[in-house]
Amino acid sequence: MFSFPLLLIDWLTDMGWATILLGISYILSAIVAILIISENRNPSKTLGYLLLLFVLPYLGVLIYFVFGENYRKRKLYKRKLIRDERTMEKYNAYLVRLTREALAAYQEEIAHNAPLVRMLLRESRVTLTVYNEVKLLVNGEEKFPAVMAALKEARHHIHLEYYIFEESAVAEEICAILKQKAREGVKVRLIYDDFGSSLSGKFLRSLHEAGVEALPFYKIYIPVLSNRHNYRNHRKIIIVDGETGFVGGINISDRYDNSRPGNELFWRDTHLMIKGDAVKMMQALFLVNWNFCADEELGVTHEFFPDTCVVSEELTQIVYSGPDSDRATVMLSYFAAISNAQESICITTPYFIPNESILNALKKAAFSGVEVKLIVPGVSDSRVVNAAARSYYEELLEAGVQIYLYQKGFVHAKTMVCDGRLCMVGSSNMDIRSFDLNFEVNAVLYSRKLGAELVSVFENDLLSCEQVFLQNWKARPRRVKLADSICRLFSPLL
Incomplete structure (x- = not known):
């Protein structure tokens, strides 16, 4: 036998x-x-x-x-898609009303970027809002004091959604406010990405005991064996009472605040504080994620979506996308903005691994006489990603794109200004991961005022940059070029 x-x-x-x-x-x-x-x-x-x-x-x-991005994707997002549609349909009628009013009253202001506005409205239902007050926050030194001041004024609720929420001095200060507000009866809800954040059980228990509700976005039990870290919630948003919102590239960590002792590497980043109707879309994005993570059904109420008292007029759209989206809206917004630019494009991004559409749009713009300037890290936190990014520089330089390597520290800002009037600030890097794999959110503003501020910051950053010239770049050692080219082979996976 x-x-x-x-x-x-x-x-x-x-x-x-x-x-x-x-x-x-x-x-x-x-x-x-x-x-x-x-x-x-x-x-x-x-x-x-x-x-x-x-x-x-x-x-x-x-x-x-x-x-692998698509492995078990349908199973992971089936419930979320159903809930997203249900919540957004409840909110959609209000979105449409706001947008129609904006389109009717501000045709001249949006005429220059009409293709982008229409694409976002028609294909992705991204609201165009008018009554907004926007403040530019440069680095953690400006963001964290503004955040803490807004949190202290909360009366009904505080919502936070972060990729990195790291136990640190600034996190302790923010959490002290959150705990106090929770004890006062303010509902505090926190979504943290379980891959990007590092929160101990003790830290989370202290939040829960004070009444703060904190939940991970996709709990990861065995990181090495889990493909869920591909679906990172890379957003960094705060909503206070449905009236004040924060969006941009700055996470909750001491490294983003250069005034903190012990920070050896200068960290250059950008965030926005928004008051007004644009915060409503940020609120909707938070609610659909919270309902999914908490298995709840927080509805569309006046407390979450109050009438705005803002009289300032800054035309704003909140653009979002993720692996559960039907379209790569963030990528399409970049592509439409670059393609529509007529005079200048100023881009700052820490991770530059463009897909073919973005790469060709940048080259086409430069060939057409548009002044295209790109600030990328000279010092990066990922050698492989930086090497893959370098492999794209030669063809961009040949097209006339001006490339600058930031030398003062690590540039982590994600911003773009086209023709001094179209502004994008948010969480999305200009790379394939942000376009296809991450949950991202950007603020798109049609504003000469903010455009002038961002261009001023951009020009100040250029003083800390080293420009890359085509002749010198081509003269690099062959072994360096080969290493960059090898890393580029894996750029879709980075």
Whole structure:
């Protein structure tokens, strides 16, 4: 009765275990390759994963199931999509009314960027709001005092949603206010990304005991074996009483505040404080995520969406996207803005790994005579990502794009100004991960006032930059160019 198993073992031994394992690896890779191809994802991503599968047997399969974007995506987001649609439909009638009023009254102001406005309205239902007061906050030194002051004024609720909420001095100061407000009866809700944040059980218990509700966005139990860290909630937003909102690139951590002792690396970042109707869209985004994370049904109430008392007029749209979105709205907004620019484009981004659409839009703009300036890190927190980014510089320089490497520290700001009047500030990097994998949110403003402020900050940052020149860039050692090119092969996965 044991003859067949024994014969099988003898046959496998004769064949050689190495040969057998190699054969199994290629069969397994072929099966997974069929799955990847059938997903009809971006061709560059498909090729990136196929390269991994066959260059790194077994390991490539493991990497795909750990990092593959579409793995179990439908299952993960089925409930969220249903709830998002339900909540947004309740809110949609109000959004449409606000937008119609804005379009009728401000045709001249939006005429220059009409294609972008219409695209966001028609394809993504992104509200255009008028009555907003916007304040530019440069670095944590300006953001955190403004945030704390707003939190102290809260009367009904405080909502926070952050990619990185790190135990630190600034987090302790903010949480002390949150706890006090919770004790006073203000409802405090916090969504933190479980991959990006590092909050201990003790820290979370202290929040819960004070009455602060804090929930992770997709709980990760075994990070190494979980593909959920691909679906990062990369947003950084705060809503106070539905009236005041904060959005931008600054997380909750001491590293973002250069006035804090012990910070050796200067951190350059940008945030906005908004009061007015634009905060309503930020509130809606928070509510759909909270309902999903908490398994609740917080509805559209007057307390969450109060009438605005703001009289200042700053035309604003809150643009958002994520792996649960039908369209890559954030990427499309960048593409439309770049394509529509006629005079100048000023971009600051810490991670520059553009897809083909953004890359070609930038080259087309520069070839057309638009002055395109790009600030990227000279010092980066990711050598691989920085190397992949460098592989794009030569073709951009050849098209006439001006590239500047920030030298003062690490530039983490995510901003763009086109023609001095179209402004974008938010959480989205100009990279494939932000376009396709992360939950992101940007504020888009049609404002010469904010445009002038952002351009002034941009020009000040240029003083701390080193310009890249085409001739010098081409003269780099071949081994450096090769390393950059190799990293670029994996850019869809970074």
